[in-house]
Amino acid sequence: MSSTPHDWITTPLTAALIRGALDLERTAHGLLPHRLPARARAQCADPQLHMAEAQPSGVRVVFRTRATAVELDTLPTKRVYAGAPPRPDGVYELLVDRLPAGRAHVAGGNTLTIDMATGGAEHRPGPVGTVRFTGLPDRDKDVEIWLPHNETTELVALRTDAPVEAVPDRGRRVWLHHGSSISHGSDAAGPTTTWPALAASLGGVELINLGFGGSALLDPFTARALRDTPADLISVKIGINLVNTDLMRLRAFGPAVHGFLDTVREGHPDTPLLVVSPILCPVHEDTPGPTAPDLGALAEGRLRFRAAGDPAERAAGKLTLRVVREGLARIVGQRAAEDPRLHHLDGLALYGEPDFAELPLPDGLHPDAAAHRRIGERFAALAFAPGGAFADPAAAPAAAG
Missing domain, CATH: 3.40.50.1110 (SGNH hydrolase)
Incomplete structure (x- = not known):
């Protein structure tokens, strides 16, 4: 949980606030965005596909708010290749009215260790982490948090210091x-x-x-x-x-x-x-x-x-x-x-x-x-x-x- 002195409002994470995903799976921790629907996932047992489609490339949490501080709790799953250099933590990128406004990482999370020589994999559970953005402009604005394109990311909780609403359709193709x-x-x-x-x-x-x-x-x-x-x-x-x-x-x-x-x-x-x-x-x-x-x-x-x-x-x-x-x-x-x-x-x-x-x-x-x-x-x-x-x-x- 947050240690910063804000009066936090927790907003339920729903499909109205998430773009770029074709399906949202309810998990023990929260929501897992998928880029293939459940019926498609059921038709292929390939672990590579299942890992790839659950990595939220292009998926973002989008809302309109006056908030100056935002926190997002997530549970990432990070890949490690045995014998290879460590991979950097996935990047969360903040856009305010479509302009870059911050970058952050979430420490911890699950670990998936892959042995490229044998094809084997080992999954180890880890803790939920928090990505935090502060100092946002005190005005109504569209906020987007782009999730790491290369880390499976379960969305656990969204907190802000002002109310949140869904962004209306802007008519973009x-x-x-x-x-x-x-x-x-x-x-x-x-x-x-x-x-x-x-x-x-x-x-x-x-x-x-x-x-x-x-x-x-x-x-x-x-x-x-x-x-x-x-x-x-x-x-x-x-x-x-x-x-x-x-x-x-x-x-x-x-x-x-x-x-x-x-x-x-x-x-x-x-x-x-x-x-x-x-x-x-x-x-x-x-x-x-x-x-x-x-x-x-x-x-x-x-x-x-x-x-x-x-x-x-x-x-x-x-x-x-x-x-x-x-x-x-x-x-x-x-x-x-x-x-x-x-x-x-x-x-x-x-x-x-x-x-x-x-x-x-x-x-x-x-x-x-x-x-x-x-x-x-x-x-x-x-x-x-x-x-x-x-x-x-x-x-x-x-x-x-």
């Missing part, structure tokens, strides 16, 4: 995005600077981020979640996880992409839909998966990945990033004749060879904070600008009469 760990946030500096969060801010839209680390696998239940979620704009970033899990061959890839897009279109027949191919990842450009941890680097205390496939296996239909890019461009081109609001974006336009030379992928797979910023800025410039797939019709100049 909703962007629904699905992708891999890069979209999830990988090594971004914080939850508001994952590349989708940054692009959403630059584009003036509300983000629902269905980026799932290791789990952008054309799963039908994910397609149904996209289909059933109200949105004004939709994008799907496809490819890297199909390669690094070695999930399917070229024969299955094309029909799976078509089926995924067909399902999304069942719920959003006229919504702008952008298919984004993979950014550059040299280890898998021409070498198939699976991806494996570099045990030599791990022995030195560094986390790196390598491609464990054989380039010769492309002849048998194994996927590489180059093959995936070519396939996605072909599929979108084929469908676009009957679907004029379907668009394609080559991931190399977001991060290509010149970017890798300047901002290499530290672990061989994931962009760092600077690269996330570059990708987000480029996506916004390409997608939200006039003439882009997500250009705002309301911002277009009126036609001359």
